[in-house]
């Protein structure tokens with residue numbers, strides 16, 4: 001069974017974000033880049049499916065600039081068999097839909113039975129791409145997956161998706177798209193052997209023309225990126241415990257009107 | 260209607276729109292002067308239709324069909340796309356819920372238009388709509404614009420001012436003929452969470468959060484006691500979830516739930532950047548921590564430096580005294 005995992009490279013969550021000079025992008029200096037955490041759950045799950053079935057292929061794919069190779073290498077080090085890098089200036093201003101179109105074109109070429117994604121990429125926090133990919137391909141999709149089981153024939157996948165107040169369990173005919181939520185698994189760390197082996201695995205560069213796409217304009221564009229408005233300074237309530245607690249409740253009721 | 264602002268209804272699966280729809284309709288009305296509600300359901304109710312009208316929906320498109328339950332994107336998205344084509348709305352809004360975050364993304368792809376997910380503000384300049392959305396775990400705000408209409412967006416709950424109900428105001432109700440999309444997914448079962456008897460984390464107006472400072476799962480009862488007094492939900496930091504003290508569905512933060520309550524009270528939470536990512540847009544933030552240097556105090560409106568095991572019971576008593584008056 002062939003599984004494709006879509007991963008995105010994002011700034012490490014602890015990175016302080018600075019604005020770029022154009023007011024629309026971030027200043028990339030000093031950023032540590034990582035594989036988006038939810039995508040690691042997706043990679044891990046793909047590897048587990050393959051291991052459980054005793055055969056198959058896991059292909060990592062990502063769209064982004066040159067630095068993205070490093071993220072794909074770490075997926076190869078975790079155990080993915082090969083990687084595809086959608087790397088073309090035509091995708092420089094790609095929005096979610098444009099990225100979904102590019103990935104859909106790759107999916108059509110590769111024809112996997114299952115596509116795994118993360119619940120959301122922790123840079124743009126859209127959480128939209130997997131659904132859009134499903135729509136473009138005409139495949140069923142299931143969001144925020146906490147459990148998954150591919151049947152022995154490789155014809156369906158049973159998933160439990162997290163919804164308000166519970167879990168909903170569905171059978172999806174393959175091919176299908178599912179998105180990983182935290183709690184699905186614990187991603188493995190690459191071993192030294194894995195890291196060494198990754199250097200020999202295929203990492204293919206793909207241009208827009210290779211997947212039959214022409215340049216297009218994004219449907220959603222960023223007009224400005226801004227720092228958060230500062231929160232008004234807070235107040236540490238002093239005094240002994242009974243006084244402080246009384247004053248806190250009074251402030252919440254009378255000043256903040258929050259209770 | 261052409262150029263209308265559509266609000267896709269989220270309901271309680273028992274015939275009533277959820278309260279968050281007052282926020283969505285309120286914002287759509289402020290932007291356009293008249294919002295339209297689009298309600299797909301297996302079970303509507305007169306009371307639900309009345310509620311949408313009182314919140315300010317001028318027109319309701321109701322598609323009621325047994326085939327719409329349980330929700331499957333592939334079934335729903337066709338209905339919405341078929342309705343949108345002749346109507347040409349200017350915008351299609353919905354609240355961020357497990358259903359709509361997927362549904363509206365698929366709809367935007369089907370219509371070939373942009374999507375602003377998890378929006379926290381909008382502005383209309385002439386005919387042009389722009390949205391603001393938090394990015395990089397809420398560290399920055401991104402302003403976005405659409406290349407063409409309909410502008411599809413999901414709205415973060417508890418951020419937008421809800422419409423005030425106007426008793427007696429009604430909407431015209433239309434029941435358009437539509438056909439459902441083919442269902443590929445097969446429903447197996449729904450596993451209900453054991454009910455805490457407290458509000459849902461993402462919907463609650465007040466959220467109490469306990470971190471590693473809670474020291475163990477048994478101690479969350481003191482937070483639950485407080486929650487019952489003030490009608491709050493109880494959440495947790497990742498440290499508490501990873502320790503197995505609370506199920507993952509209660510995790511607040513970048514890899515958990517995003518909340519935006521009117522009041523957030525954190526006990527024994529240090530305020531790591533990934534935790535802040537999930538609660539930073541809370542209106543009022545209270546922190547109790549024994550470490551005066553804890554980063555959470557930087558964003559807290561009110562703080563008490565002290566031992567939570569002393570503060571929590573005293574605070575619960577004081578809330579009780581206030582609310583029982």
Ligand SMILES: Cc1cc2nc3c(=O)[nH]c(=O)nc-3n(C[C@H](O)[C@H](O)[C@H](O)COP(=O)(O)OP(=O)(O)OC[C@H]3O[C@@H](n4cnc5c(N)ncnc54)[C@H](O)[C@@H]3O)c2cc1C
Nearest residue numbers: 470471472496497498512513514515527529533534549567
């Ligand atoms: C990729 C990634 C994603 C993450 N996602 C999330 C996420 O979604 N949500 C999240 O919360 N974290 C997340 N984290 C983890 C985050 O970095 C922190 O480790 C975590 O939030 C810490 O939880 P905490 O505040 O409960 O624990 P700690 O940081 O250990 O803080 C405990 C606090 O309790 C105080 N304390 C102890 N005892 C008492 C007492 N008796 N009375 C009062 N105060 C007391 C201490 O002074 C301390 O400040 C993520 C990390 C990574 C790398």
Ligand SMILES: Nc1ncnc2c1ncn2[C@@H]1O[C@H](COP(=O)(O)O)[C@@H](O)[C@H]1O
Nearest residue numbers: 006007063117118120121126127128129
């Ligand atoms: N540039 C990209 N390349 C490959 N996969 C992506 C890309 N952007 C997003 N994804 C996938 O889609 C998921 C959701 O992303 P987003 O909708 O941007 O929050 C991610 O977790 C990835 O699995």
